[in-house]
Amino acid sequence: GENVEQHPSTLSVQEGDSAVIKCTYSDSASNYFPWYKQELGKRPQLIIDIRSNVGEKKDQRIAVTLNKTAKHFSLHITETQPEDSAVYFCAASINGRVTDKLIFGTGTRLQVFP
């Protein structure tokens, strides 16, 4: 079946450094790739998303890149801050009769040390 692989599972960086999280998807028909941030005890919150007709999208310190040929996409966080510490989930849409299903990656626990 369809799946999304996410790496690394944990990531520790110094405040001010950059962080990169990578995901690979299996369904070549996937056309929507959101990233969610989940702080401890909180609900997942969408931080950025990208559609398959775009190769890169940026929002302040956060950017996402998509390589459709290789079927992988990445989240880039620059100038990390302690409040960026959370679990980040990537997801890919599963298309077909049902176009609103998402398959989630296994998550990356990001720790930013001051």
Added chain:
Amino acid sequence: EADIYQTPRYLVIGTGKKITLECSQTMGHDKMYWYQQDPGMELHLIHYSYGVNSTEKGDLSSESTVSRIRTEHFPLTLESARPSHTSQYLCASSDSTSGGPPPYEQYFGPGTRLTVT
């Protein structure tokens, strides 16, 4: 304020009990979802609904059932709770009526943390 609400937030219950987890949204969204998530782990879709009287099972096999009698309400029921049902249950919704191509952004509720003893 437009939001997704889940009750209860925490529930500890004994094996064999019947429970219903409530999810309501005031965002006017037509699509709703239930996910199961172990702490810090990936989200697994267990049920979804595209509108009133429309429900389907998700990718993860679940012994729970759902109903969608009203657009804003999507409760999940476990007829006989077991320790293996211990997990966090997240409700989400999305809006396909606002225009633009699918898929649509999913908004999550705060979750119900269920413990079955």
